[in-house]
Amino acid sequence: MTALDTAFAASAVLAVLGGLFAVTTRHVVHAALWLVVALLGVAGSLLVLGAELVALVLVLVYVGAVVVLVLFALMLTRAPIGPDRAHAVGPWRAVGAALLGLATAGLLASVLVPLADGTVRRSDVATTQVAGQLFGTWVWPFELLSLLLLAALVGALAVARGSRDAAGPEATS
């Protein structure tokens, strides 16, 4: 077992534990914070695999922006300190969720475990290669995706402002 294997295993354990705690905790803000741990674990795994840029962008976008937004939304609405009993689900849903999670994990493991015998080589992917693929070969899908995001943004704005006819006279200003 090399140092890289150890680092990968540690990051993976961190990611799995973070994910488990994120879905099982009764504290809603703790769930968001465990998500940070899980994301950092995934970023660590990606770093060990040589995808430096993807790992750093994962931290920058998901921890730095998405989780901050999640925390903002939680603090803006209701984020009590202490366990949240109001949103507890029944035992059947918990069992169902556990089964679904285990099934997904099993499916992934059945695909990935046969590849673990060393036939797949770890390759360092330079940032320039990623950029070349993204902005050369795949530039049109990339641009279409950003257009989709823009449309979603405009749509969200339209929904947030509401229609002029439906709202009363005070909402039109």
Added chain:
Amino acid sequence: MTLLEAVLRAVAALAAFLVLPLLVGQAEHKVMAHMQGRLGPMYAGGFHGWAQLVADGVKFLQKEDITPRAADRWVFRLAPAVALVPYLVALATVPVHPGVAAVDVPGSLVLVLAATSVGALGTLMAGWSSANKYSLIGGLRAAAQLVSYELPIVLALASIALAGGSLSLVVLADRWTPLWLLWQLPGAVVFLVAAVAELQRPPFDMPVADAELVMGAWTEYTGLRFAFFLLSEYAGIVVMSLLFSVLWLGGWHGPLPDALGWLWTLLKGFAVALVVIWVRVAWPRLREDQLQRLAWLWLVPLALLQLLLTGAGVVLGW
């Protein structure tokens, strides 16, 4: 890299992390005082109160470390560390001399960005876990501000990365030419303003507005944990100033012989830190809506324009 070298680099980064923020803090005491027609601390240590921050540190050490009964214990206690450690990581990647950085990785620009964005979580954790309405409002304002000002910073740094054709701080500083002072000027202004806002320093200190929110997210903190938040603020000034000096002011490029490059980087960084202090003294606090307006209506369009300009320059081969 041998083990000894790794240990030496780590110790050097830690030493810089412990010394430079204190220097900036002491400079803030004295510079701010003189700008306001005062003397500032004069007694501690004898000569012009040079040991004031050491005395402050001893005072913080002696104070009781209180966790409010209603607070969320673990999150409350962890928050100062989450705020402080990312700046240590960021500082370790900033180069001070040609090829000399405690940690030299190919994507150090993105690493600095990612690290500072994690540090923002510390303020949010502190604001939520304190079980105090002032802290909560402070945390909310901090979150709104950080989300808005992250974008101009990323865009300004993207422009620099585009101009230099690299994501490594060392390479970018090497490719710097005096022309960049003019060519990258809009991005430089955007970065400086957004960096001060990201650090929640006056005039962008709505999240800690002391007349309204006591101390914002830090209200319930005492002793060493409060000191850690202060240290993270000053470490943030150091990181942002050094980053600005390396990327926009050319770091170690200067008229003196190359062996003194590190001195240039530090001097330029210190000058930028003085500007950050000056801004604090010169402007009143911005209101929350003015803050958001500045970010979205001025900084983001300006940064996009800079990106366009840089793109045109790179394509035309300036």
